[in-house]
Amino acid sequence: MKHGKKVNHLSRKTAHRKAMLSNMSCSLIEHKRINTTVAKAKALKQFVEPLITKSKEDTTHNRRLVFSKLRSKEAVTELFRDVASKVADRPGGYTRIIKLGNRLGDNADMAMIELVDYNEVYKLDASSKKSTTRRSRRSKSSSKSAPVVENNTNEEE
Template identity: 40%
Template sequence: MKHQVKHYKLGRDTKHRTALRYNLIRSTVLHKKIDTTLAKAKCVQPILEKLITKAKISNLETRRYLLSFFRNDEIVVKRIFEIAEQLKEINGGYSKIVKLGQRKGDSAHIARLCFSGDIL
């Protein structure tokens, strides 16, 4: 039995799933909000929270870690540290999931993953 182990497979193999998570996190950081399915938003939210917590500590080690994750200097310097600076006073709960209803085509539950606070 798997007790207290929460993994989202999302109907994909491992490489596709990791690429999907990376792209969703990158889009969320770039655009500050995304509309996606509820399962994908729940899968990405804990990873995004941990990256923001790490970005709040601004040193060389953190910068290198974020560069290895995002593989793009523009995202790390201009976006992620800017978001972390705006969320400096908050101790957790940097992002929120807002349910938007169901998609008309396949009735999938749609949600908006966005940052909490005055960032939008």
């Protein structure tokens, strides 16, 4: 039976898995996005999101809790200074996983995991999509009336 076994062990012993997730979290905080396999990205998401939530409240206790998981002063400093200010108003979902296809060497499913608030491309796309739908609705109503006026003027001349 598989009751209460939610953790993906990633074919590693406990110490190796914790060290790997800690290192990947530090890299994610430092570089804002990393490429890895889909399974590791999902495990990393479960590992790093509670740490980001803790960073929103800058207390000594929270810093010590996060440091015990990350084991990197630079990453903890960056997390509490820069990342926490960006995600202050976000209630959750701080990371995004984008699938990239398969790796050439071993055909492993690859993915890019990134911090949501640091990707400017998606912010621009979302605003342009909203504006285009609004414009298209307005332009349809105005375009129906505009050609009629132009056709009437052309017919009179």
